[in-house]
Amino acid sequence: MVRRRRRKVATIKDVAERAGVSTATVSYVLNGTGSVTAATRQRVLQVVAELEYQPNHAARSMRSRSRTLGLILPYGAAELSTPTLAELVAGLTEAAANHGYYLLLAGDPGKSERLVATSLARTGRVDGFVLLDLQVDDERSADLTAAGILHVGVGAPASGNACPGLSFDLTGGALMATRSLRTLGHRRIALINLPSELTDSDLLYQGFAKALTETGEEVAPSFIVEAGTSQDDGLAAMQELLAQPEGPTAVLAASDELAFGAMHALRDAGIEVGRDVALIGCGDVPLAAHTHPPLTTLRAPRRALGAALAHTLIALVEQQPLPSFTPLPLQLIVRKTTCPLPE
Amino acid sequence: MVRRRRRKVATIKDVAERAGVSTATVSYVLNGTGSVTAATRQRVLQVVAELEYQPNHAARSMRSRSRTLGLILPYGAAELSTPTLAELVAGLTEAAANHGYYLLLAGDPGKSERLVATSLARTGRVDGFVLLDLQVDDERSADLTAAGILHVGVGAPASGNACPGLSFDLTGGALMATRSLRTLGHRRIALINLPSELTDSDLLYQGFAKALTETGEEVAPSFIVEAGTSQDDGLAAMQELLAQPEGPTAVLAASDELAFGAMHALRDAGIEVGRDVALIGCGDVPLAAHTHPPLTTLRAPRRALGAALAHTLIALVEQQPLPSFTPLPLQLIVRKTTCPLPE
DNA sequence: ACCGAGCACTTAACCGATTAACTAGATTAT
DNA sequence: ATAATCTAGTTAATCGGTTAAGTGCTCGGT
Numbered sequence: 001m002v003r004r005r006r007r008k009v010a011t012i013k014d015v016a017e018r019a020g021v022s023t024a025t026v027s028y029v030l031n032g033t034g035s036v037t038a039a040t041r042q043r044v045l046q047v048v049a050e051l052e053y054q055p056n057h058a059a060r061s062m063r064s065r066s067r068t069l070g071l072i073l074p075y076g077a078a079e080l081s082t083p084t085l086a087e088l089v090a091g092l093t094e095a096a097a098n099h100g101y102y103l104l105l106a107g108d109p110g111k112s113e114r115l116v117a118t119s120l121a122r123t124g125r126v127d128g129f130v131l132l133d134l135q136v137d138d139e140r141s142a143d144l145t146a147a148g149i150l151h152v153g154v155g156a157p158a159s160g161n162a163c164p165g166l167s168f169d170l171t172g173g174a175l176m177a178t179r180s181l182r183t184l185g186h187r188r189i190a191l192i193n194l195p196s197e198l199t200d201s202d203l204l205y206q207g208f209a210k211a212l213t214e215t216g217e218e219v220a221p222s223f224i225v226e227a228g229t230s231q232d233d234g235l236a237a238m239q240e241l242l243a244q245p246e247g248p249t250a251v252l253a254a255s256d257e258l259a260f261g262a263m264h265a266l267r268d269a270g271i272e273v274g275r276d277v278a279l280i281g282c283g284d285v286p287l288a289a290h291t292h293p294p295l296t297t298l299r300a301p302r303r304a305l306g307a308a309l310a311h312t313l314i315a316l317v318e319q320q321p322l323p324s325f326t327p328l329p330l331q332l333i334v335r336k337t338t339c340p341l342p343e
Numbered sequence: 344m345v346r347r348r349r350r351k352v353a354t355i356k357d358v359a360e361r362a363g364v365s366t367a368t369v370s371y372v373l374n375g376t377g378s379v380t381a382a383t384r385q386r387v388l389q390v391v392a393e394l395e396y397q398p399n400h401a402a403r404s405m406r407s408r409s410r411t412l413g414l415i416l417p418y419g420a421a422e423l424s425t426p427t428l429a430e431l432v433a434g435l436t437e438a439a440a441n442h443g444y445y446l447l448l449a450g451d452p453g454k455s456e457r458l459v460a461t462s463l464a465r466t467g468r469v470d471g472f473v474l475l476d477l478q479v480d481d482e483r484s485a486d487l488t489a490a491g492i493l494h495v496g497v498g499a500p501a502s503g504n505a506c507p508g509l510s511f512d513l514t515g516g517a518l519m520a521t522r523s524l525r526t527l528g529h530r531r532i533a534l535i536n537l538p539s540e541l542t543d544s545d546l547l548y549q550g551f552a553k554a555l556t557e558t559g560e561e562v563a564p565s566f567i568v569e570a571g572t573s574q575d576d577g578l579a580a581m582q583e584l585l586a587q588p589e590g591p592t593a594v595l596a597a598s599d600e601l602a603f604g605a606m607h608a609l610r611d612a613g614i615e616v617g618r619d620v621a622l623i624g625c626g627d628v629p630l631a632a633h634t635h636p637p638l639t640t641l642r643a644p645r646r647a648l649g650a651a652l653a654h655t656l657i658a659l660v661e662q663q664p665l666p667s668f669t670p671l672p673l674q675l676i677v678r679k680t681t682c683p684l685p686e
Numbered sequence: 687a688c689c690g691a692g693c694a695c696t697t698a699a700c701c702g703a704t705t706a707a708c709t710a711g712a713t714t715a716t
Numbered sequence: 717a718t719a720a721t722c723t724a725g726t727t728a729a730t731c732g733g734t735t736a737a738g739t740g741c742t743c744g745g746t
Contacts, residue, residue, distance in 0.1 A: 379694070
């Protein structure tokens with residue numbers, strides 16, 4: 001059987017030979033280090049172009065870094081299909097590309113996240129990791145820190161975590177959303193929040209609470225429901241709120257997913273969203289614009305967050321000063337699930 | 344400023360020294376090559392465990408391959424958020440992991456897909472690529488083949504493409520779906536198909552046509568609409584069908600996305616899906632179970648396809664015989680959008 | 687008793703880059 | 717005029733593995 005051999009690509013030696021210089025000179029030209037006359041530089045670059053030379057990545061990363069960022073997919077990776085994660089990944093990938101980095105996906109259901117991460121880092125395959133859904137006292141972060149592995153997390157830089165944490169300005173967003181509900185006349189406002197393990201959940205709570213206390217009101221504990229992350233969790237949470245003697249007239253949900261669940265619960269209870277009860281979600285996933293009625297929600301710049309994560313992690317890897325990061329602002333997209341307080 | 348130096352990891356030299364052997368012996372033990380006594384093997388493995396030694400990836404891939412598969416994200420990468428792609432990626436990642444491979448994501452909006460791919464391959468960063476949405480006479484495949492870069496595509500192995508193409512058994516699926524519509528009494532059945540550039544579109548058409556011709560009927564050209572891939576495209580296609588003097592009583596859509604659009608169009612036209620008109624989608628994305636009414640659709644094993652792609656590409660890379668591939672069967676999930684022909 | 691083969695290793699070349707150390711020639715300083 | 721410095725390169729060490737070639741040693745065959 002004739003099997004075509006893999007094509008041989010040009011090496012730095014080929015370039016050096018053809019340009020009549022040493023490999024060191026070629027390297028100097030390509031990296032802008034050393035001192036080279038304009039004429040020599042020209043000649044080398046000419047040959048590089050002719051041979052379409054590109055330095056071998058393995059050889060390069062032996063001397064320095066691998067210019068690769070790692071991302072561990074959550075169990076089952078079904079969550080990759082959530083627009084939230086998908087756009088984040090897109091932002092990561094693009095921003096990384098701008099710095100000559102690439103994104104390595106890992107997600108071995110057999111091994112633990114920790115094992116995969118340390119293996120990837122110890123073998124020099126990746127320079128650092130992005131941790132999704134940063135938690136309070138995150139074990140993963142502690143593990144990586146202990147192993148000397150650089151990483152950044154998606155979420156608030158919380159106590160117990162030594163890594164930089166980047167997130168949206170959920171506090172500002174929640175404040176804005178809750179204020180807008182108050183402006184519409186609502187006074188019995190509930191919050192369906194994320195699990196309290198997630199660092200993001202407190203951010204949201206702070207904004208929500210501030211909007212109430214700034215007008216001298218108290219936060220009713222029964223109106224704060226800690227839910228999971230799924231649509232079903234949102235449904236359950238809403239049912240819990242409706243079961244109370246005096247239920248809320250407005251609800252802020254910590255994610256669109258939760259809001260969708262809440263919409264289901266309301267519909268099942270015969271309550272019309274956007275007329276009887278106001279509802280605001282968070283995230284603005286594509287589907288939010290196409291529910292019935294379309295969901296009022298806080299738009300989150302997911303792609304920008306991905307880019308910010310990439311920048312921060314790369315700065316960490318290259319030992320440059322970390323770029324200053326201000327939580328990315330959310331934008332209130334008013335659709336049809338918000339309404340003035342019914343008289 | 345005190346900045347902790349990166350932790351030094353054990354090298355093969357450390358292992359060799361500690362075990363009192365040469366590095367070659369360590370390498371032989373770890374790779375199962377060469378001949379080593381049981382005692383020596385024991386000792387080496389012992390030390391490997393003690394030092395938690397893992398071979399440096401860069402050094403390794405200089406002599407062989409990089410054990411990395413490349414995937415180029417579609418423009419803007421918004422499509423990653425489609426469950427279809429997300430699950431495929433998950434399947435790819437997992438199956439790759441089982442062979443010691445990882446998935447490298449690329450998606451540089453600045454450079455062309457071709458440029459990124461050749462660069463990644465020439466620098467030895469990846470061993471091969473997965474091409475999404477394989478097209479008839481796919482330019483990308485031609486480019487990669489010309490550059491001697493291994494790759495597999497998602498789609499039918501079509502004319503003009505030298506690479507293996509893996510897909511679902513869309514022909515069988517369309518046949519099954521269309522037959523089921525006939526069994527329900529429908530005779531005026533339409534097909535909203537994918538763009539004809541996609542190799543998958545013909546597969547679907549073949550099954551659809553067979554279901555009609557096998558009972559001696561003719562395929563009405565006006566009932567075959569070539570649409571795009573978006574929900575809006577599905578909407579437009581359905582409107583086109585409805586505009587005909589005698590519209591279809593049943594519709595097969597080539598994707599759930601298209602089916603959702605068709606549902607919108609039907610609803611807008613005051614036609615009740617699942618009573619007046621039957622509709623079958625393809626893919627069974629999670630949302631399909633939650634539309635009103637829930638969508639009858641062909642369930643596609645996306646994760647399995649991802650795994651098959653990984654296996655095939657890795658076999659290609661390692662010059663092993665390609666695993667035989669039978670198109671992955673679809674399963675008809677009957678929900679509420681199908682109905683007998685109204686009398 | 688001697689040769690060849692096989693075993694269990696070691697030695698060293700090699701993969702393709704980066705970079706510290708060196709060198710020859712030109713320029714500047716004293 | 718001569719030493720010191722600078723420029724534009726080269727040579728060679730190095731990163732951490734893999735692997736072809738080499739080296740004693742034991743064993744079997746004749």
